[in-house]
Each structure stands twice: as C-alpha cells, then as structure tokens.
Amino acid sequence: MNSSRMRFWLPLLLMCWGLLGACASLPNVTGLGDKLEPAGAPTVKTAKGELSDARARALLQQRWAKGGLNLQEQAALEEAATGVPLIAGNKCTLLFDGPQTISEMLKAISAARNSINFETYIFDQDELGNKFADTLIEKQQQGVTVNIIYDSVGTLGTPKEFFERMRKAGIRLTEFNPVNPAKVSGDSWKVNNRDHRKVLIVDGKTAFTGGINISATYAKSSLFRSASRPTDKSQVGWRDTHIKIEGPAVQAFQWMFVRQWAGQAQDELPEADYFPKPVIAGDKVVRVLGSDPGGKFEIYKAYALAIQEAKKSIHITSAYFVPDQQTVDALKAAARRGVDVRIVVPGVSDVGLVMYAGHAYYDELLEAGVKISQLKLAVLHAKTAVIDGQWSTVGSANIDTRSFLHNSELNVIVMGDGFGVEMERAFQEDLKDSNPVVLDEWRHRPWANRMKEWAARFMGYWL
Template structure:
C-alpha cells in the first residue's frame, strides 16, 4: 500500500485537486454571481493546480452577504439617521438644483441622495492639492493647530520618514490632551511594533481595519479599507488618493516622481467625512462611540465663493455600488467632455459600454494612465482594454514623468469626482472607498487645467503603434484580463 502511494502520489494529489476544483466550481455557479467573475474563478481553479483552490479560499468568498456586513449596514443606517437628525446634517433641498446643474448632472446628485441619503452641501471651501508635497505641508500645519480631536483613516501608513513624522505629531497632540483616533488597513499598512507601542503609550487610540490572521483570514484579504480620510476638529477634512507614505511626497529622494490629487475641504461636507470615519471607527474598534456635537459642529458659511460638495462612500457593506453608479451616471450625463485620470483602468462592462458609447456619440473622452504600472498584472489587464477604447475614439495617454496615482473624473466642467476609488473591479465592488463629488464650474475648470498640464507629460497611444505589439504581450494581456475581477 505504501509503495503504491509513493509511486502514485502526484496522480492522487492531482485527482484530489480536481475533485476539489469541480466541487468549488459547482459552488461558485450556484452563488449566481457576476458571470465574468464566476468564469474567472473557474478558470483559475481549472488551470492552476493546488494554487487555484488557495486563491479561491483567500479571495473568492463573498463577504458582501456575510452577517458581519449585513449587521454593519443596518447599524450604520440607524446611526446615520440619528446623527443627521440630532446635529442637523440634513440640508434643505434647493428648488433650483435642476436649473443650476442641468438634468444630467442633477441625476448624479439625485442618485446618491436616493442610494445613501448623501447630502449635498453648498457652504464649502475646496482646495485642490496636487501631489503629496502640497498635501503634507498643509496637513502638518492643520494637525499641529488642532484643538479638540484628530481622526485619520488610511489604507497605507508606513512608518518611514514621513510616516514617523506624522506619528510623532499625533503623539504630541494626544499628550496635549486631544482625542486622537487612527484607523489603518491591516494589509496596506506596515507599522512597527515599536511605533504601535508608542502610539498606545501617548494616548493615541489606534485600530487595524479587519486584521488578517491565518486562522481567520479568507476574504478579509479581499475587502480592504482603501479610504484616505482626515478630519480635524470637525472643521477641516482631507480626502483623495494620497496615502501616508513618503513615496507620495516628491520632496523626498524617491525612486520616481509621484503624481496624485487630494482635496482639503472646510464646510458642510466635512460632516459627511466625519460620519464615514465614525462608522469605520465603531466597526474597527468594536464599540458604539457616543457622538457629541463637537464632533459634528454646525459649519460656518464659506468666506469665498462657496462650493457644492457631496460625499460618496461605498463598500461591501452597502446595498449599492455607489461610486461605480456615480461614475456610470456621470459618464452618461456628459455632453462635451469626459476626462479620466486613474492608475488602474480595469472597467466593468457597464463602465466600458458607457465610455465607448459616449465617445462614438461625439463626446470628447480622454484618459491618462501610467506609462508603467506598479503591478504587472494590473498593467497587462489595463492594456487589454486599450484597443477597444481606440476603436471607439477614446484618447489614451500614458504618463511618462513618473507614476500617476490620481483618481479623478471631470465631466463638462460641471462635475468632478476626486477620491480614493480607481476605475477597476476592486474599487467598484470589493474595497471600502470614498470620493468627493464637486458640483462647481470654477473648481472643475481648475481640474481641467491640471489635466491638460498632465497631458504635457504624456505620450498619446496610437492605433498604428498599438497593433505592433508582439504575440507574447497580447497573450499576457488576455490572460490578465481573465483575472481582472480578481485583481
């Protein structure tokens, strides 16, 4: 018997593998998921012996319908309703919104209003921050000037030079008596035990979001907190693509130039950022924090021309793919131009159809992508969509100055989305994301101007050159596209 096992060990293991793969494939089909994702997982199980079942174990299980997220969704809706009523976060709708924005843009506002009761606030001041050096200069000042509390929620926090500097400021403010709360994603961040102990000793309350333990990991690897939020004293908010890592700040001696976009906001929209943070805090800290008025203060009117801002949050705990639906609605609302900057362009069928249809109907569609991605799989998956874009008249530009990490969408100078969500499957349906939706011609003209400046550092992709790709590259693109829902 032992001799037979030794001689046939690989055949037996392969047999067990494929029995498991067939069983998992049947289970996946019965879940009635998106067909593309279903086929992707079946493809992985069929072509990657031993590795395929592990990929499905760690990444394939559906947390959106899990009890933990169902419970969070119900609790969050209840808490938001309480906070809005208690602290006057609901705003009266303006009767002239449709006339001011036009029917198309008005639909975007109404979509988020109906999906998540997301409030449109008109009393904001908005500063567009280009790159980490602009963000961190202001952030350091705002953190040091904080009077009552500091709240931070980040996908990436590395305690390198800049990260340690921010940690030191947080510790200093906590020792001064301020309430300092920090949420960091357990997969995206890397904080040493020394600095974690320092944060605790100084009085900074900090929690990892959905910690990954080998005994209980599975899909926790898949559903990450990709948000970047700072709220200071309930008055100042930051949101955008820039994490707490010195590679985002070009004043450091980094390997390559990093191009990113962030917003600094004061006004009513800060209340929505604060609410999103507090819901994440209750989930990560496993507590039901008592909310005082100082956390959600009534905002003063903007000193300059006020800007209308709506906050869109999405994640596996919501019934709707809010940010994806906002992008879909915005693209379909465009009449003149659609300007997209994203590090990862792996659109689902709905977004791809919306973009190609808009372009073929005469809307100017331009996209800025990295010349070289930080992920080979994402690079090839992105490239697999380029020929279809070019055939539809979409202009694809590759950013050659460095790595473009900004996540922006500008529609007709009337609407823009700036935040944490990439134009890919992961941001649309897996990660916790947050974007600021800006309804203001002045701000969006600034966004268009910056887009045109970035174009000066880009190479336009032409169909003639694109078709010259060798068969090896085409195969990598096609294979990566099959895995796109898993990336």
C-alpha cells in the same frame, strides 16, 4: 519587507484569498438614468438646514454651463441612485501631489485643538511616516483626541512596533479587518475586503481625502510641479491628487469615520466634540460618497450616471484602470456620440499586473474613439475625473472591480464649473507629461506583452 515589494505581490495574495469565496458582481447600470424616478429637485443641505426645492434649483442653475450637464437633473438622478444628498456652503481646495498635500495635512494636524480622526490604507515606517506619527503623538500629549484606522493588508510591511509606539502615547488605533483571523471576533473575517480610504478629519471642521497614503513615495513632486524636468524616474515623486474640504460637508466625513470605527473597534470612540456646529465656509456644493463591500455601489453608480449623461467631455485620470465591461461600453458609447473621452493612465506602475490588465481594454476603447495617454516617468496614483467641466470627483476609488466591490472607498463630488476649471487645468498638465497611445502602433505591440495582458485580464477580478 518594504512597501513597494509588498504592493507587488499583494494582488496575488488577495486573489488566492478571494478564491476561497464566491465572486460578487457589479449591478447593471446600463440605462440607469432612464429607470430612476428622481425628485423634482435634488436635496441640498446647508449649515442652516435643507433648502427649498426652488432654492436648490436656483443654486444649481447658477453652476450650469450651457451645452454640458444639466446639474439640476444630474444631481437629482445621482441622489435617486445613491440616496446621498448634496451639501452646500463648502470651501474646496484641490491639492496636487504629495508635498503640497502632506504640508497641508501636517499644518491642519498641528493646529488641531479637539480631535483628529485619521483613516489610511498605507502607513509606512519611513521618514514621512515617522514625521506623521511624531506629530500625532505630540497632539495627543497636548490633550487632543487622536483616533486612527489603518488597513491590515495595506500595512503588512509596517512593523508592529510603529503602531505600538503611538498606542503607548495614548492614541487609539484600530486595525481594519486583520489578516490574522484570530484577531477577528465572530465570523466576520473577510480578508478580501479592505479599507482603501485616505481620510483626515481635524476638529470636525476640516477634512481631506484623495489618493495619497502616508509613504515616502510622496516626498517628491511629480513632473509638472517640478521646477525642472528630470529624466530619471528616481528623481520623480508619485503623481497623485487630494482635496481639502471645509464647511458643513465635513460632518459627512465624520459620520463615515464613526461608522467605520464602530464596525471594527472593540472600544468606543473616546469623548470629543466630533460634530461642532457647522458653518458656511465657501460656495461649493458637494456630495460625499462612501462605499463599502456588500453595499449599494454608490461611487460606481455616480460614475456610471455621469458618463452616461455626459454631453461634451469625459476626462479621467486613473491609477489602476481595469474597467468592467459596462464601464467600457459606456465610455465607447460616449465617444461615438461625439463626447471628447480622454483617459490618462500609468506608463509605469507599482503593480505591473494591474497595468497589464488595463491594457487588455485599450484596443476596443481606442477603436471607438476614446483617447488614452500614458503618464511618463512618474508613477500615477491619482483617482479623479471631470465631466463636461462641471461634475468633478476626487477620492480613493480606482476604476476597477476591487474598488467597487471589495474596498471601503470615499469620493467627493464637486458640482459646478468653478472647481471644474481647476480640475481641467490639472488634467491638461497631465496630458502634457503623457504619451498618447496610437491604435495602429498599439496593435503592433510585442506578443509577450499581449500574453501578459491576457493573463492579467483573467485575474482582473482580484487585482
């Protein structure tokens, strides 16, 4: 079964499995910032240790653009909500689309000297998947320790022989939460919980994350990175975003991988220098947030706080936009207080049910002043946001219940307007390749579409 067909019926399959258990719920985040008791200054860790309160405040003050978020206050609130400190001294490279990201990842893998830890939701056996497998096998044979975590549901369409070839070469692989309960020890089988992270860590010094899986759908660039503007969607690759991190924050990625491995694998990780002494690689201050089913909703809370505290702009690019009512209310409230709230969503999607579920919220968002645009031709798969041009996030989490409740996800938050400018530039490019949704026209859409929206919204919890 090919991956596109698998992704078409996957939401229905997970819905059926999900019905076997009770529905969980997201925490109440309304007014969360008013209820928290943040420290006087956020915790900022560096390659040389933790900064004093005065130095932490000074560092964030340098990145505070007047009229927007107060980064010091925002960072302190976010730490109080998530329990995760900031990490300074990093280099952050924003990667647009599949070809640029894949090129950087393969370059990093080829340069590996000690270890490669790779975690992915989809790993297809196609031209790109085979290229990754061949490169990883080559590094393993050169003496580099290679460990892979792949999601069982995300790779349902991938032949077992594909992974077995890597195992025979000496690569250690762990299948996350196997669909077959016979493969799970004890009573920990919860098939609705998935590992949706996309993480690559090389030598404990370089890390990648974002929305890009290993699939031929990323072999071509999407519209705004193409030399010419094709009119046939078959000529266009998926639109996605990744980020490359170098510096002390890579250790946070490594710890999350080790924890995920320990919770799933029967064997321990082989010995390697997974945590080399961190060095300062740049001037970016980041927060690495990992969330897990049944956890503390770290990514959800960070999003909620940033939206609630926004002063000027909220610019979101969301592949699967099926917000819970609290998020809808927060976006509406921001628009009504004068914040420029714009959301780029798919015009075409690989999972039609999810797209229609998101459509069900357009009317009330548009009426409140939220501006929605649908990306043309390219399938949108990016999960990014930039708020007030200073708070940016790139990661694997969609703005939907599944990501926040049932998936293991990983997002990086980058503080400051330096990176924010790059994020804004990418967002504006997406807007150029999108069609705005106009409220009056939207209210005259076909009744057949409305029925699809109603049905999809009913199933929204499991999508």
